[in-house]
Amino acid sequence: MSRVAYVEGQYLPHRRAAVHIEDRGYQFSDGVYEVIAVEGGRLIDEESHLDRLERSLRELRIAPPLSRRSLTIVMREVVRRNRVVNGILYIQATRGTAPREHAFPAQNKTALVMTARQTDLHRERLAQDGVTVITIPDIRWRRCDIKSVSLLPNVLGKQAAQEAGAFEAWQIDRDGFITEGTSTNAWIVGRDGLLITRSTDTAILGGITRLSVLDLARRNGVEFVERPFTVGEAKAAREAFLTSTTSLVLPVVRIDDAVVGNGKPGSLTLKIRDLYLAHMAGAPAPHLG
Ligand code: PDD
Numbered sequence: 001m002s003r004v005a006y007v008e009g010q011y012l013p014h015r016r017a018a019v020h021i022e023d024r025g026y027q028f029s030d031g032v033y034e035v036i037a038v039e040g041g042r043l044i045d046e047e048s049h050l051d052r053l054e055r056s057l058r059e060l061r062i063a064p065p066l067s068r069r070s071l072t073i074v075m076r077e078v079v080r081r082n083r084v085v086n087g088i089l090y091i092q093a094t095r096g097t098a099p100r101e102h103a104f105p106a107q108n109k110t111a112l113v114m115t116a117r118q119t120d121l122h123r124e125r126l127a128q129d130g131v132t133v134i135t136i137p138d139i140r141w142r143r144c145d146i147k148s149v150s151l152l153p154n155v156l157g158k159q160a161a162q163e164a165g166a167f168e169a170w171q172i173d174r175d176g177f178i179t180e181g182t183s184t185n186a187w188i189v190g191r192d193g194l195l196i197t198r199s200t201d202t203a204i205l206g207g208i209t210r211l212s213v214l215d216l217a218r219r220n221g222v223e224f225v226e227r228p229f230t231v232g233e234a235k236a237a238r239e240a241f242l243t244s245t246t247s248l249v250l251p252v253v254r255i256d257d258a259v260v261g262n263g264k265p266g267s268l269t270l271k272i273r274d275l276y277l278a279h280m281a282g283a284p285a286p287h288l289g
Pocket residue numbers: 035154180181182183184185205206207208209210243244245246
């Protein structure tokens with residue numbers, strides 16, 4: 001089946017979909033994006049993703065491309081036209097096309113692009129075995145809370161992980177604390193069984209999966225704390241895992257050369273994954289036992 005992309009008001013064959021060479025996203029990474037999971041044809045945590053998209057646009061003073069209502073109509077149409085049942089929807093909005101000048105153009109129109117594709121987000125094999133991560137210095141800018149398309153350090157980090165045979169790279173700030181993965185948020189379960197994830201500040205992206213997991217933890221009596229944790233703490237942790245729209249909840253079983261816990265996915269991690277899968281399925285969450 002041929003894929004369809006939405007490009008500035010038109011639905012085009014994916015292979016012919018293009019933006020202008022002077023699109024500011026292309027020249028300056030002057031744009032933002034969202035990735036939303038599709039499960040059973042439904043957009044998961046749609047409102048939270050739209051809230052974050054609006055916030056990212058606001059922080060960069062890019063005008064919203066469409067009203068929220070119109071945006072949701074296009075989003076559904078892109079999913080429908082690509083016949084995505086389980087997969088992802090990608091939304092990108094840039095400051096549009098203008099002659100190359102760093103400062104904002106006097107006249108411009110926000111350029112909106114969307115694509116969708118079928119893909120298996122569950123990756124049960126990875127969930128069963130757990131994944132490995134390496135650690136790298138965090139060389140990013142100081143507004144990682146904005147979901148900008150400027151992802152060069154993330155690209156380099158993920159490539160380093162891949163070359164090391166790892167799934168992800170956890171980035172470390174100057175004080176030795178883990179910020180987050182290159183496209184995922186980082187979590188550990190401390191020696192005392194407490195769930196820990198970094199508090200949201202400008203050093204990390206406020207993940208929507210992170211938000212949902214915290215909400216599920218709260219509603220299911222899982223004790224947690226939002227605070228930075230060091231690499232040493234992570235390596236000595238009882239459990240570790242990562243979260244994102246495309247990874248859902250995946251156990252981490254090794255960090256660099258350190259085996260986490262007994263080298264198998266942790267029990268709390270797997271329970272949280274189950275809660276999250278139930279959340280995606282829209283079913284009542286199973287009880288933690
Ligand atoms: N990445 N941190 C970073 C740097 C990310 O890029 C992402 C998401 C996350 C997790 O956020 P969420 O739970 O809202 O997906 C954390 C997306 C999936 C991507 O770039 O493909």
